[in-house]
Amino acid sequence: MKKHSGLTLIEVLIASMILFMALGLVSSVFQQNLRSQMQANKYLLATQSYMSMQAEIRFHLEQGKSEGTIQTPAGPFTWTAELQEQRQELADLSPETAPGAVGGTLRLYNITVVAESQFSFEFKQAVWSDKLV
Structure with a gap:
């Protein structure tokens, strides 16, 4: 008898x-990693443009606007501002100043920024104006 x-x-x-099965498992791990990396890149782009976005929102608040859209490399962001508090500030603290003289208005806004990808963040922004309201 022969053995085969x-x-x-x-x-x-x-x-x-x-x-x-092993190849499928490895490819699903790589695919999940790629998705996580892409999401992290979106958040990174958003945080990199945060300072310029904050400056632009402050400019619009000084102009009297309370909402708008900002175009960034990370995509469009929509923002809305809600007035939290408003106070009149003294013009000067020197003894020569008349009591009760006011020099401007300080407003505190709560800003909500929503990205196209539906993630959002909030921050507070103080804006001083020499106009009395």
């Missing part, structure tokens, strides 16, 4: 099934 050496069809099928 080699792989049977069943052994090849089982080995290929194990190989394809």
Whole structure:
């Protein structure tokens, strides 16, 4: 009787099934990693443009606007401002100043910024104006 050496069809099928399952698992891990990396890049772009965005919003608040859209490299951002508090400030603290003289108005806004990708953040912004309201 001759002994046959080699792989049977069943052994090849089982080995290929194990190989394809391992490849599928590895590719799903890489795909999830890629998605996480892309999301992190979006947040990074948004935070990099945060300072310029904050300056632009402050400018619009000084102009009297309470909402708007800002175009950044990360995409468009929509912002809204809600007045939290408003106080009149003294013009001068010197003894020559008439009591009760006011020099301007300080307003505190709560700013909500929403990105196109539906993530949002909030911050507070104080704006001083020499106009009395």
